[in-house]
Each structure stands twice: as C-alpha cells, then as structure tokens.
Amino acid sequence: MEKWFGEGEARTQALRGVSVDAYFGEMLYIVGPSGSGKTTLLSVLSGILRPDSGSVSVEGEDIWNLAGDKLADFRLHKIGFVFQDYHLFPRLTTAENVAIPLILKRRNWTEAVREAAKYLDIVGLKSRAELPPVKLSGGEQQRVAIARAIAGQPDILIMDEPTASLDGETGVGIVGFVKRNVLSERRCILIVTHDDRISQFATRILKMADGVLTEAVKGGPA
Amino acid sequence: MTGILKLAYKLLVNDKTKFTALLVGITFAVFLIIQMTAMFAGTMKRASATVINLGASMWVMDPAVQTVANTIGMPDYVLDAVRSMQGVSYAVPVYSGGALVKLANGAYQSVTIVGLDDASLFGRPQLIQGKIEDVYGENAFIVVHDPEFHKLGDPHVGTEFQVNDHRGVIVGIAKVASSGLFGVPTLYTTYQRALQYLPNPRFTISYVLVEPKSPADVLRIEQQVQALGYLALTRDEFVDRIAAFYKYQTGVGTNLLIMTVMSFIVGLSISGQTFYTFVLENLDKFGALKAMGAKSRELILMILFQASFTALTGYGLGIGLCVLLIALAKLRLPDYAALITYWNLGLAFVMVVVIAAISSYFGVRKVLRIEPFDIFRG
Numbered sequence: 001m002e003k004w005f006g007e008g009e010a011r012t013q014a015l016r017g018v019s020v021d022a023y024f025g026e027m028l029y030i031v032g033p034s035g036s037g038k039t040t041l042l043s044v045l046s047g048i049l050r051p052d053s054g055s056v057s058v059e060g061e062d063i064w065n066l067a068g069d070k071l072a073d074f075r076l077h078k079i080g081f082v083f084q085d086y087h088l089f090p091r092l093t094t095a096e097n098v099a100i101p102l103i104l105k106r107r108n109w110t111e112a113v114r115e116a117a118k119y120l121d122i123v124g125l126k127s128r129a130e131l132p133p134v135k136l137s138g139g140e141q142q143r144v145a146i147a148r149a150i151a152g153q154p155d156i157l158i159m160d161e162p163t164a165s166l167d168g169e170t171g172v173g174i175v176g177f178v179k180r181n182v183l184s185e186r187r188c189i190l191i192v193t194h195d196d197r198i199s200q201f202a203t204r205i206l207k208m209a210d211g212v213l214t215e216a217v218k219g220g221p222a
Numbered sequence: 223m224t225g226i227l228k229l230a231y232k233l234l235v236n237d238k239t240k241f242t243a244l245l246v247g248i249t250f251a252v253f254l255i256i257q258m259t260a261m262f263a264g265t266m267k268r269a270s271a272t273v274i275n276l277g278a279s280m281w282v283m284d285p286a287v288q289t290v291a292n293t294i295g296m297p298d299y300v301l302d303a304v305r306s307m308q309g310v311s312y313a314v315p316v317y318s319g320g321a322l323v324k325l326a327n328g329a330y331q332s333v334t335i336v337g338l339d340d341a342s343l344f345g346r347p348q349l350i351q352g353k354i355e356d357v358y359g360e361n362a363f364i365v366v367h368d369p370e371f372h373k374l375g376d377p378h379v380g381t382e383f384q385v386n387d388h389r390g391v392i393v394g395i396a397k398v399a400s401s402g403l404f405g406v407p408t409l410y411t412t413y414q415r416a417l418q419y420l421p422n423p424r425f426t427i428s429y430v431l432v433e434p435k436s437p438a439d440v441l442r443i444e445q446q447v448q449a450l451g452y453l454a455l456t457r458d459e460f461v462d463r464i465a466a467f468y469k470y471q472t473g474v475g476t477n478l479l480i481m482t483v484m485s486f487i488v489g490l491s492i493s494g495q496t497f498y499t500f501v502l503e504n505l506d507k508f509g510a511l512k513a514m515g516a517k518s519r520e521l522i523l524m525i526l527f528q529a530s531f532t533a534l535t536g537y538g539l540g541i542g543l544c545v546l547l548i549a550l551a552k553l554r555l556p557d558y559a560a561l562i563t564y565w566n567l568g569l570a571f572v573m574v575v576v577i578a579a580i581s582s583y584f585g586v587r588k589v590l591r592i593e594p595f596d597i598f599r600g
Contacts, residue, residue: 092229
C-alpha cells in the first residue's frame, strides 16, 4: 500500500509499499517513532483512510471496493476502535457510551444500554454504569472505551496508543486485561504504540519507520 | 433509527448550557414576533369594532373614507338611491361621530355616538339590561358595557348626563363583540336623536348599511354605488381597508415589519450561533461516530433532529410566554388589545423553521466534512 499527503513541495509519502498480514487470535503491535506512518497504516487497514494504491483484504474481501455505506457497515460490524483520546461522550453515562455501537446497529435504546452493562461488567466497571465519563479515572475511561469497542462484537479491535495517557502500571494492566479477556480465536487486535512496557503481551511486533515496515521485532514476519 | 434520535436528543439536552442558550434565543424571537403581531391583530380588531358590532353585510361610504372612525357625511339622496338599486334588500342610514358628555359629577368625557336607523334600529347591540324599545323614549341612550364603561362613572339604567346641552338618560346597557380602538365609551341612540343632539355638517349620513338580496348581488350593488360616485364594500372588504390604512399609511405597519425582522435576526443570531458552536464542540464526537460506522445520513438526521427539537420547543415556550404575558396584562388592563391568531402563530412557525433550517445547514456542512482520520490524528 502507498499513501501520500499534501501537494506540491509539501507532498509527503506516509506509506511506502507497505504490506502486512494479520491473523485472528493474534495481538499485533505496530511500533515506531512519531511520524513513522503507524496511524496512517491503522487508518488504511480499518477502512477510514483510502490508500493511494494497494488494497486491504479482510476475510477475502477488498474493503476499498466497498461503496460509502457498505464501508461504514464494514467498520460498524467488523472493527472496534479504541481511540487514543477515548472520545467518550461526556454528556452520556458510561453505559450509554458503551451502547453506541449497538445503537448504530439499530438496536432499541433501552435494550442497547441494558446490553452495554454486560460489557461494562467484563471490564469490571458495572458499578460505574450511571456515571458520566468525567467522573472516572484515566484507566477507567480507557476500560470504558474498550467496552465500547467490543460491544459491537468486532472481529478486529484497533487500539491507537492505548497507554499514552496512563501511568506505567495502569497501562500494563489494561493491555494485559485486553489480552486475557478480549483476544480470542475469532478476533485480531492491532495496537499502535511506542510503549515498550507493554511489548510482553504482543504476539508479533512490527517496526515502522518513514512509512516503511522495516522488521518484525517479535514473532513472525509482516 | 429511534436510537440515533435518542442519542441526538441526549447529546443536545444534556449540554444544559448550550441547550438553554438555544432555547432562550428561539423563545425570545418567537415571543417578540407573536407579541408584536398579536398587538397588531388586536389593534386592527379594535379599529374595525364598529364594522364588526353593527354587523351589516355591506357599507356604502364616501370613497375618501379610510377608516370607520373618520366618517365623511353623505347627502340624503344617497340613501334613497341605494334603496332603489337592483339587488338591495334594504338599506338604512347610520350616524357615527364623537361627542363630549358631561357627567353628573361635572366631569367631561369623550364618547362615540352611534345613531341607528329609527325605523329598524338595524345594527343594535345586544342588551344585558333594559329593553331595546326604550331607546325610542325621550333623551334615551344605550351605553356599551366594555372596558371604557367605567369612564362614564359606571352608569346604570336611569343615569343622566348632558351632551351638547341636551339631557341624556341611560335606558339600557349593552354588550358588543369588540371594543373600540380609541379608548372612549360608546353610546347608541336613534339616528334622528343623534342629528338633533350633535352639531352636524351639511351632510349627516355617515354610512348607509346595506343588505343585499343574495350574495350574487354584491358585485352589482358595488358597481351601481360606484356609478353614483360612492364606494360600497362588504364587511370583510371594509375591515381589510381599515387594516391596510393602518398598515401602509401609518407607522404601524412599518414598525411591525421592522420588529418582525429584528425578532428573526435576534433568534437566528443567538440560536444559529449557539447551535453552530454546539456542532463544533461535538465535531470530534461526530467524527468518532463516523469512524465507528455511522453513515452520513444518520449524522445529518441527528443534526436536523437537534435543530428541529430545539426550534419546536422554543416555539412552544415562546407562545406560552406570550400568552402568559397577555393574560397578566389583561388582568391589569382589561382593554389590552392583543389577539393571537392563526396568522401570528403561522408566521412565527415559519420563522422558527427557517432558523432551524439555517442553523442545521451550517452544522450539517461541517459534520459532512469531518474526516474520521482526523480523530486518529487528534
């Protein structure tokens, strides 16, 4: 895959001939310095950013051949996002935040919020269901974001810098929790990070620099 | 889809500060526009009070007459000519003019005197005390029980007064459909007594009240009257003429237009700006929704719902506030001239729809341009 940004003299290549495979049951890390193209790669793989060339195949289907609404449906049904800044809705309760993927899937509001409580229970925050996110700690908000991401039962979970806003112990705890409770045979987890403290949990670690996947630091090849 | 709408609702309503600001803008604008137009409608009803109260189907008048209060006398032959026209069932004269009465306590009070046709008393008001035939008695007058009634010292049957050095006696108290515009009491008497008691110009007939034989005769009568050099109007046409005079030949219409436009601008400014700010502040959330798989049309629906909900809520609150204010005003000023009509409500509704549409247009444009990738970039 290739991806360019900007025009004229400001034109830069964010992805240079990147080729990567990911498998269900693995926790794949993409590491590298800021500006190496990690987030761009994540966005291309998740159907958010169209590559200038190349394709993204998920279970045999090229997602970039999908039309607008079908691409949105792909993200809704196949991808779960944990954003770096969480992007929790401050005006909703924790349970309502977790219920959002279910609501986007046309579930009834009350049913969706009730089902969201299950996912809050998985992340150990059932007692916080009625609180707004601002009343939670950073680690708790991160867990709410994870609960929201898995509420839609996605096949692929994408986590962008999950430990960026957390202290070392909390960050390690979160990622360890994800590996134990979220990763499964039918789920693949992609994590973009430059936090060495959580490398112990990765199945594979791919290094990226200047838009190129350079080496597999851990596990098999890209 | 209802889940999306509930999400939109909660995002809006739970932001109490923004939602309140949005409501204040719309409510205030609706309140202003309904209040102004209600005042205008009430004033126009008062201005046409005599037309409404007398209830004649057609009015013949001098073509220069613009409002019912500013009468121009017509010669007696006009009455005879109208009575002889084809299509006229009957026609009667009516006198309408101002006078100064002297009350028992020595105070003077301006009044409007309406002199009804002696033979038929056509246009007579409904009596709540006394008998209508008593108006034929010596010096007899009927007083209207309206908000101006107390200015005559709350008279009763038998109360005496003087008008132009003539003795007058109240023989009846009546109620009418509409109070007058100028805040003076109204007295009814016979046409001949009115001419007798009041100083008159050369021509004494203020209006000729006409009943056509059938609705189909209205146009023919109007044409015949026009050929005579006078003007015949139906009741509704006369009411419209009076309204047009106040709208276009006084400052009332211009002021009303200015206030309406100002109300709209105020509402659009406050609510439009606040709603746009609301969308901007939640742009990252809309982007996150897009990233999670929300379709563009769903986001548009959310924005439209939020704008519409706010607009309709503000509309209801604005109407309620205006009704409350008018009710309170009428407690203090019983003759407070404000009338809420479907026209007022419709105009305010259109304004609210336009505000919602403009507010949501800019919000939708912004939301549709979000790139979910920007959420990742932060």
